[in-house]
Amino acid sequence: MRFSTLRLALTGTIACGSIVLASGCDNSIHPTEILPPLEATSLDAGAGNWRMIALSGPSQFVVAPPASVTSAPYVTELSAIKAAQGQLSPAQRQAIAYWSGGGVLRWNQIMRALVARYNLPPAPAVNGTYPVPDAENPFGDPAFPFANPAYAARAYSYVSAAQADALKSAWYWKFQYNRPSPAKVDNEVSALMPVSDLPAYPSEDAVLSGVAADMLKVLFPAAVEEITLRAAEQRNAALWSGKAAASDIVAGLALGKSVAAVFIARASTDGLRTAGGSPTLWQSLADAAVARGEIPWISQESPARPPMLPNFGLVRGWMLTPAEFVAERPLPPPSTGSAQMVAEVAEVRRVVDNLTRDQLAIALKWNDGAGTYTPPGHWNDIAAEYVRDARMSEVRTARAFALLNMAMHDAAVGCWETKFFYFNPRPSQLDPRIKTPIGLPNFPSYSSGHSTFSAAAVTVLSYLFPSATATLAAMRDEAAISRLYGGIHYRSDIEGGKSHGTAIGGYTVRFAQQDLANE
Amino acid sequence: MRLSSKRASLQALGGFLAAALATSPVLAQAPDDGVLMSRKTLNVGAVYGHESWSEYWEGTLKRTNDNIGTLTTQSVSLVGHYGVTDRLTLVGMLPYVWTRASQGTLHGLRGVQDLSVAAKYQVLTTPFTGAGTLSAIIVGAAGVPASDYTPDFLPLSIGLGSRRASARMTLRFQSHGDWFLDGTAARTWRNQVKLDRVAYYTDGELYLTDRVAMPALFDWKVSTGFRKKRFYVPLSIVQQRTLGGGDIRRQDMPFVSNRMNYTRAEGMVMYGLSVPTDLALQLGASRTLSGRNVGEATMITFGAFHTFRF
Numbered sequence: 113m114r115f116s117t118l119r120l121a122l123t124g125t126i127a128c129g130s131i132v133l134a135s136g137c138d139n140s141i142h143p144t145e146i147l148p149p150l151e152a153t154s155l156d157a158g159a160g161n162w163r164m165i166a167l168s169g170p171s172q173f174v175v176a177p178p179a180s181v182t183s184a185p186y187v188t189e190l191s192a193i194k195a196a197q198g199q200l201s202p203a204q205r206q207a208i209a210y211w212s213g214g215g216v217l218r219w220n221q222i223m224r225a226l227v228a229r230y231n232l233p234p235a236p237a238v239n240g241t242y243p244v245p246d247a248e249n250p251f252g253d254p255a256f257p258f259a260n261p262a263y264a265a266r267a268y269s270y271v272s273a274a275q276a277d278a279l280k281s282a283w284y285w286k287f288q289y290n291r292p293s294p295a296k297v298d299n300e301v302s303a304l305m306p307v308s309d310l311p312a313y314p315s316e317d318a319v320l321s322g323v324a325a326d327m328l329k330v331l332f333p334a335a336v337e338e339i340t341l342r343a344a345e346q347r348n349a350a351l352w353s354g355k356a357a358a359s360d361i362v363a364g365l366a367l368g369k370s371v372a373a374v375f376i377a378r379a380s381t382d383g384l385r386t387a388g389g390s391p392t393l394w395q396s397l398a399d400a401a402v403a404r405g406e407i408p409w410i411s412q413e414s415p416a417r418p419p420m421l422p423n424f425g426l427v428r429g430w431m432l433t434p435a436e437f438v439a440e441r442p443l444p445p446p447s448t449g450s451a452q453m454v455a456e457v458a459e460v461r462r463v464v465d466n467l468t469r470d471q472l473a474i475a476l477k478w479n480d481g482a483g484t485y486t487p488p489g490h491w492n493d494i495a496a497e498y499v500r501d502a503r504m505s506e507v508r509t510a511r512a513f514a515l516l517n518m519a520m521h522d523a524a525v526g527c528w529e530t531k532f533f534y535f536n537p538r539p540s541q542l543d544p545r546i547k548t549p550i551g552l553p554n555f556p557s558y559s560s561g562h563s564t565f566s567a568a569a570v571t572v573l574s575y576l577f578p579s580a581t582a583t584l585a586a587m588r589d590e591a592a593i594s595r596l597y598g599g600i601h602y603r604s605d606i607e608g609g610k611s612h613g614t615a616i617g618g619y620t621v622r623f624a625q626q627d628l629a630n631e
Numbered sequence: 632m633r634l635s636s637k638r639a640s641l642q643a644l645g646g647f648l649a650a651a652l653a654t655s656p657v658l659a660q661a662p663d664d665g666v667l668m669s670r671k672t673l674n675v676g677a678v679y680g681h682e683s684w685s686e687y688w689e690g691t692l693k694r695t696n697d698n699i700g701t702l703t704t705q706s707v708s709l710v711g712h713y714g715v716t717d718r719l720t721l722v723g724m725l726p727y728v729w730t731r732a733s734q735g736t737l738h739g740l741r742g743v744q745d746l747s748v749a750a751k752y753q754v755l756t757t758p759f760t761g762a763g764t765l766s767a768i769i770v771g772a773a774g775v776p777a778s779d780y781t782p783d784f785l786p787l788s789i790g791l792g793s794r795r796a797s798a799r800m801t802l803r804f805q806s807h808g809d810w811f812l813d814g815t816a817a818r819t820w821r822n823q824v825k826l827d828r829v830a831y832y833t834d835g836e837l838y839l840t841d842r843v844a845m846p847a848l849f850d851w852k853v854s855t856g857f858r859k860k861r862f863y864v865p866l867s868i869v870q871q872r873t874l875g876g877g878d879i880r881r882q883d884m885p886f887v888s889n890r891m892n893y894t895r896a897e898g899m900v901m902y903g904l905s906v907p908t909d910l911a912l913q914l915g916a917s918r919t920l921s922g923r924n925v926g927e928a929t930m931i932t933f934g935a936f937h938t939f940r941f
Binding site for chain 1: 734738779784839843880882
């Protein structure tokens, strides 16, 4: 009797556990997207002639002619590859598999992780002030940078644009010299990742490692060790896989670093350093709003936090001139004293206090707040799947991300210019009874950054992937309305942001239509 | 932080529910105490819990946050125990939880949290040292979210949203006099949690997925106290260790899979009324003494239970 009862109890317990764990016995989580080995549908042999973004032309940096495939130095390089391939460790094979997914896509993932890591606002000091992240002390508290959406948009754009120009230049020299990959030259060299007829000199993997690492080390200096190791691993993977010889890699690395220097120089004078403004500036923005008869934005954080990068609207754009940014600025929001604003505030309150679970899910899905890869990162995440499925060459992949991210950088500049021109309060400032089911951003309301980013991104992605236009438009609209569900934006912020972002994205599309990539 | 607080509150609740005069008409108990129901008796009750904290551990750094102020979690739980035999008791609990931050703009959440069930089986009871009786109880327990609440808005979320199962062993020494000593420990396995977003960053890595692996838990508790006439008074030290997970980063929000650890002191008074019989009232309190990625919570509970015999 006693034992039968025990058995009953145990059986019950085990069954219960089984029910709980039923669908979850496989508890493994795959941290990154699965990227199949990249076999591009086209070599894009003409990419050396595509229009540059910041370089003067594809031969601005000259790559010296390579040794012939029959020369003694090159044969020695082939022997080194064969020797390495004869004793590959599991870790080395794993590195080859990882980088075979595509260098541009991998660096995009790495960059998103860096943004998420550094996207944390400084904690307040004991005296209620906020320390400013210091590029000269990136390991401190606060860490440098605070990779907020504006900083992140700029960072994604610089790395992507530099990669695109570097690879266009690499393609130019590849088809000048036409030296094949080691695996194509010597059939004793195995092709351990897809090796095409793309000329190997200079190595596109080495170009990417050089340009991406040098850019990222400036943008995320505290991550120097990880960035450096990743870049070296990419070059090694190219070598071990039979895709590139040592001299292909040396030439590619030098080219990548040279191109990075051009973009780093541009970044050093693009206005970011003064984007934080000063207490005098912050006060003048509030005074200007009062002078227009409006209620000025105030920080609702405690202690009050200075607004996020109030001068980011003056940062240099990729496609728009400063005058064009002003010309594209949305018309004013409803006056804070108007009946329309009263109605819009009431709508926000009604929404958040009657939020459905589906609306909350949408608010959380697109929140992309502190500690995440930001809205521009989310659109890179979305784009990565389209790019992967399209099996683009590395240079065409780099072009796609450059177009996307230049448009989102310009969206950030235009949106911040708008926000700090109007300095409009958030819904929860006008009605403190409004509580938000997501974090409240610490900058003015009009217009919505998410809406602007998403509209700019979708304008570019719809150009690149026209068959996805309807799907992308639905995502844009969901991302935009998520901010109303989150209680942090009025409907007019969202509508204004979408129109603005679409207009800004159009500048990049017009660039893309003339960059010769579709000849 | 609140996260933990949420979990903490559930467990505290369980602890308080525990109680009761083993031999008296009324008896309430929890999965982690040494008390069993008599055969064919059903005990049902409701417990109100009020937990709050204004300081929390951001990783190991203890701090306040003026954008939260004091975080309060309240709950009303329905609790039931049934003695299948004198050795086997089934326990069930279902809380309704609501949260609020006293400062800042964050919106509180509310809803039905997790349904918890447990089976407690006494595998051994024997005279020990001539001074009392030693008994051993094994417990299998499981929990499952009873509504589609989000675990992704900590510290305002009402729970962690994970299905879980645990295995527990409890030893009780009951003296021939009034006092007792309990020791219990359990390991809890937790299922993946699904978020409403497709990427998150935790523990030094970006995860491009909506699935979050939840580290297992280990907890132990030592209780002592007395039961005399209609009083049952246990005092306990509880410790939970999360076997993995990342810390809350500097100035970041908490995350569902954080390493939530705490040490807590608990106390309770349970009193069985003489009129009407079969009704018991309990008052409990607990305080978090130390922690990691949890709030420094103070909790009080008040409950009432009724026993039915068949």
